[in-house]
Amino acid sequence: MTRFVDVSNMVRWTAGRGPETIISEMMQYLEDDFRRWESFDKTPRVASHTPFGVIELMPTSDQETYGFKYVNGHPSNPARGFQTVTAFGVLSDVHNGYPTFLAEMTVLTALRTAATSGMVAKKLARPDARIMAMIGTGTQSEFQALAFRAALGINSVRIWDTDPAAMEKFVRNMAPLGFEITIAGSAAHAVEGADVVTTCTADKANATILTADQVSPGVHINAIGGDCPGKTELDAAILGLGDVFVEYDPQTRIEGEIQQMSADFPVTEFWQVLAGHAPGRTSRDQITIFDSVGFAIEDFSALRYLRDAVEGSEFFEEIDLVANPDDPKDLFGLVRELSPIGS
Amino acid sequence: MTRFVDVSNMVRWTAGRGPETIISEMMQYLEDDFRRWESFDKTPRVASHTPFGVIELMPTSDQETYGFKYVNGHPSNPARGFQTVTAFGVLSDVHNGYPTFLAEMTVLTALRTAATSGMVAKKLARPDARIMAMIGTGTQSEFQALAFRAALGINSVRIWDTDPAAMEKFVRNMAPLGFEITIAGSAAHAVEGADVVTTCTADKANATILTADQVSPGVHINAIGGDCPGKTELDAAILGLGDVFVEYDPQTRIEGEIQQMSADFPVTEFWQVLAGHAPGRTSRDQITIFDSVGFAIEDFSALRYLRDAVEGSEFFEEIDLVANPDDPKDLFGLVRELSPIGS
Numbered sequence: 001m002t003r004f005v006d007v008s009n010m011v012r013w014t015a016g017r018g019p020e021t022i023i024s025e026m027m028q029y030l031e032d033d034f035r036r037w038e039s040f041d042k043t044p045r046v047a048s049h050t051p052f053g054v055i056e057l058m059p060t061s062d063q064e065t066y067g068f069k070y071v072n073g074h075p076s077n078p079a080r081g082f083q084t085v086t087a088f089g090v091l092s093d094v095h096n097g098y099p100t101f102l103a104e105m106t107v108l109t110a111l112r113t114a115a116t117s118g119m120v121a122k123k124l125a126r127p128d129a130r131i132m133a134m135i136g137t138g139t140q141s142e143f144q145a146l147a148f149r150a151a152l153g154i155n156s157v158r159i160w161d162t163d164p165a166a167m168e169k170f171v172r173n174m175a176p177l178g179f180e181i182t183i184a185g186s187a188a189h190a191v192e193g194a195d196v197v198t199t200c201t202a203d204k205a206n207a208t209i210l211t212a213d214q215v216s217p218g219v220h221i222n223a224i225g226g227d228c229p230g231k232t233e234l235d236a237a238i239l240g241l242g243d244v245f246v247e248y249d250p251q252t253r254i255e256g257e258i259q260q261m262s263a264d265f266p267v268t269e270f271w272q273v274l275a276g277h278a279p280g281r282t283s284r285d286q287i288t289i290f291d292s293v294g295f296a297i298e299d300f301s302a303l304r305y306l307r308d309a310v311e312g313s314e315f316f317e318e319i320d321l322v323a324n325p326d327d328p329k330d331l332f333g334l335v336r337e338l339s340p341i342g343s
Numbered sequence: 344m345t346r347f348v349d350v351s352n353m354v355r356w357t358a359g360r361g362p363e364t365i366i367s368e369m370m371q372y373l374e375d376d377f378r379r380w381e382s383f384d385k386t387p388r389v390a391s392h393t394p395f396g397v398i399e400l401m402p403t404s405d406q407e408t409y410g411f412k413y414v415n416g417h418p419s420n421p422a423r424g425f426q427t428v429t430a431f432g433v434l435s436d437v438h439n440g441y442p443t444f445l446a447e448m449t450v451l452t453a454l455r456t457a458a459t460s461g462m463v464a465k466k467l468a469r470p471d472a473r474i475m476a477m478i479g480t481g482t483q484s485e486f487q488a489l490a491f492r493a494a495l496g497i498n499s500v501r502i503w504d505t506d507p508a509a510m511e512k513f514v515r516n517m518a519p520l521g522f523e524i525t526i527a528g529s530a531a532h533a534v535e536g537a538d539v540v541t542t543c544t545a546d547k548a549n550a551t552i553l554t555a556d557q558v559s560p561g562v563h564i565n566a567i568g569g570d571c572p573g574k575t576e577l578d579a580a581i582l583g584l585g586d587v588f589v590e591y592d593p594q595t596r597i598e599g600e601i602q603q604m605s606a607d608f609p610v611t612e613f614w615q616v617l618a619g620h621a622p623g624r625t626s627r628d629q630i631t632i633f634d635s636v637g638f639a640i641e642d643f644s645a646l647r648y649l650r651d652a653v654e655g656s657e658f659f660e661e662i663d664l665v666a667n668p669d670d671p672k673d674l675f676g677l678v679r680e681l682s683p684i685g686s
Contacts, residue, residue: 006663014678046389048404052438055409057400061391066398068413070433072440078671082439086665090413095395096425097415106666110674142675166672173675319662320349322429323449328421329509331453332485332516335357 001318005103005310013315014107020146020177022309026115027122027151029305033297034119037271039063040297044251047228052076054228060296067091069105069299073228075202084139084202085109089303098322101307105299110143112302113294116247117222118147121196123273123280124245124288125152125220129195135187135209135233136201136225137161137170144198144224145174152196158182160190188214198222199233206230206260212237217285224292226257234289236260242287245270245280247295256291267291344661348446348653356658357450363489363520365652369458370465370494372648376640377462380614382406383640387594390571395419397571403639410434412448412642416571418545427482427545428452432646441665444650448642453486455645456637459590460565461490464539466616466623467588467631468495468563472538478530478552478576479544479568480504480513487541487567488517495539501525503533531557541565542576549573549603555580560628567635569600577632579603585630588613588623590638599634610634 005013014022033040045058053074060067071087078084087105092098121129132154134141138161148154157179161167171181184190191197191214199209202225212235215221221242226232234257244267246252258265270290272278281288310316325334348356357365376383388401396417403410414430421427430448435441464472475497477484481504491497500522504510514524527533534540534557542552545568555578558564564585569575577600587610589595601608613633615621624631653659668677 004662007666008663011666011677019675019678041391043389046386046400046402048384048402048409050404050406050437053440055402055404055435055437055440057389057402057411059389059391059398059400061393061398063393066391068400070411070435070442072435074438074440077439080439081671082441083666083668083671083674086441088442088664092398092413092415094393094398096420096423097396097398097417098425098429099413099431104664104666107674107678138672139674163672169670169673169676173673173679319347320351321431321447323350323354323426323447325426327512328424328426329481329506330512330516331426331450331482332362333512334354335362335450336516 002099002321003101003307003316004319005306005316007104007106009315010104010107013310014111019111019143020150022111023115023118023143023147024150026111026302026305027119029301030115030119030298031274033301034271034274037275037297042248044254045296058296058299060300061094064094065091065304066094067300067303069296071105071109089299091303091307101303102319102321103303103306108302108306109299110140112298113140113224114143114147116298117144117198117224117290117292118151120245120270120290121148121220121222122151124290125196126218126281126284127152129154129220131156131158131194132196132198133190133194134159135190135197135199137166138200138202140200140224141170142173144200145179148196154196156180158184158190158194160184160187194219196220196222198224200224201233206232208235209233210238211235212241215241215287217287219287221287221289222292223257223289228255229259232257232260239265239289242289243268244289244291245273246291247293251295252291252293255293258291345442345664346444346650346659347662348649348659350447352658353447353450356653357454362454362486363493365454366458366461366486366490367493369454369645369648370462372644373458373462373641374617376644377614377617380618380640385591387597388639401639401642403643404437407437408434408647409437410639410643410646412639414448414452432642434646434650444646445662445664446646446649451645451649452642453483455641456483456567457486457490459641460487460541460567460633460635461494463588463613463633464491464563464565465494467633468539469561469624469627470495472497472563474499474501474537475539475541476533476537477502478533478540478542480509481543481545483543483567484513485516487543488522491539497539499523501527501533501537503527503530537562539563539565541567543567544576549575551578552576553581554578555584558584558630560630562630564630564632565635566600566632571598572602575600575603582608582632585632586611587632587634588616589634590636594638595634595636598636601634
């Protein structure tokens with residue numbers, strides 16, 4: 001049987017354990033997997049693009065466990081009452097190929113994207129960072145705020161979104177959790193004096209959410225929203241102001257902010273920093289940029305964490321996904337047409 | 344909610360409707376989709392190879408519906424009590440990216456592989472073919488026999504397998520269904536006088552199940568087992584004796600029998616025959632070879648057929664795979680930590 005965490009169980013488990021605790025614990029799984037980055041199979045995700053959006057499959061394997069995520073990205077979904085991003089994922093045993101774990105990943109992806117940003121910021125942002133600007137207060141924004149508090153203790157957030165209702169929603173969700181929130185009058189106002197700038201908008205276009213003159217020395221930019229060809233958020237000039245860190249170079253060159261730059265634009269894969277092979281932040285004034293697009297290993301870590309966390313709990317059920325005939329060569333014996341008795 | 348056909352429902356539905364009827368009906372869906380081949384997104388499958396076997400994702404889309412299959416292939420599984428091949432698949436709506444249908448595909452893949460062979464043989468085998476040789480009587484063999492009866496009325500099967508128990512199993516399953524079965528003493532004996540030769544063995548090696556001198560004029564060879572790099576069944580010389588038909592050229596060059604041939608070895612994509620763009624069988628003595636590796640569009644057709652066939656029936660349940668907050672931008676509202684009353 002395959003263990004299955006559906007939406008209802010995921011929601012109950014997340015609300016019960018607490019999203020901030022989950023993000024903290026998940027960061028540890030992410031760090032463990034990023035440190036052994038070289039042991040994973042890595043391929044750019046397989047994307048099916050249409051005018052409506054994109055559907056992607058993101059597989060990876062550490063030779064013991066295989067995992068993949070199905071995820072869509074449809075920027076016009078919210079206007080029609082649907083989620084921009086929904087997802088589910090699977091883990092399986094490499095030794096026999098059987099799927100062992102299936103989970104909704106709409107909520108889990110929100111948690112893992114935030115946990116990844118937090119893990120990276122712990123290494124790249126100034127340790128004394130106290131103020132985050134959040135440009136875009138959609139689905140991902142609350143999770144990001146919790147991740148930066150978990151990673152760096154940041155409690156003060158300056159927000160901006162073109163949709164006032166989305167900002168109100170952020171305040172409604174986060175003020176009760178002890179965040180000090182400033183609603184800015186523009187993106188420029190939001191980033192003024194911020195130590196960390198998170199851009200997390202969903203337009204499927206080469207937008208300029210942030211321009212070079214708005215970026216102060218010492219800032220860490222956490223660029224989340226630009227994640228497919230033709231979809232970027234940062235003024236290209238910003239990328240030349242600091243050092244750019246990515247998840248997986250071949251994928252980010254296609255999907256990230258650096259799609260705006262030449263093919264030899266220098267970047268550092270973040271796992272190198274974690275493993276001690278490359279420097280992270282080297283001075284107080286250095287501008288660091290995490291050009292995040294999301295990579296399969298992060299989903300693998302998130303699924304592995306969830307699988308372990310719900311073990312022995314009430315938060316999963318078992319489903320019958322793999323046919324299991326007594327004689328493995330006799331699949332047909334399972335489905336032989338039933339003869340009426342006496343015929 | 345997402346409709347889900349688990350193993351138990353699949354088995355009950357298949358046994359109730361009858362595998363031969365299902366293969367017949369599925370052939371129609373396959374033909375419909377092969378005729379509109381050009382309207383599909385096509386990519387070679389994404390394979391993760393290990394010493395144990397392979398795990399693959401096979402996506403495709405017709406711009407309205409997206410589908411993919413997860414499938415493994417582990418030749419040493421049966422010796423350890425597991426299936427060589429297990430699978431499951433998903434259909435989703437392209438317009439919003441939501442998964443709408445999930446099904447076990449271990450049984451469904453067996454049916455679709457057979458239905459594909461049947462569809463192809465209807466065009467390529469001699470219409471008066473009466474005897475099939477079946478080399479390899481593993482999991483796929485009974486389904487193949489039913490497909491050739493459904494497609495061509497073939498009722499007489501000559502079988503050979505290195506494992507006597509697998510041949511006994513074939514006889515036990517198929518004799519009651521009215522097949523006339525001859526157990527041959529060797530592969531050479533089995534193919535003697537056969538109009539159609541199906542090779543369906545599971546060794547992960549460049550094997551020679553069939554040699555050129557065993558191939559008579561007019562035969563249709565249905566080569567199913569050679570389906571990944573380094574895994575072939577036919578003597579390369581056979582491929583020069585006749586005309587080779589494939590599913591999707593770029594994938595078959597990597598995975599099929601023709602991996603043994605030069606990159607410019609001429610082949611015909613089968614959809615071209617169905618669409619009237621290329622000839623199929625042109626003479627009684629022509630040797631036709633279907634170098635089958637399995638392609639994503641076949642799984643798409645199979646899932647589409649199953650989805651339609653179980654509609655309104657008792658053979659599916661609904662699962663909660665997609666989070667659905669009232670405000671699509673307020674995913675966090677679903678999982679906000681619950682505060683104890685009075686706190």
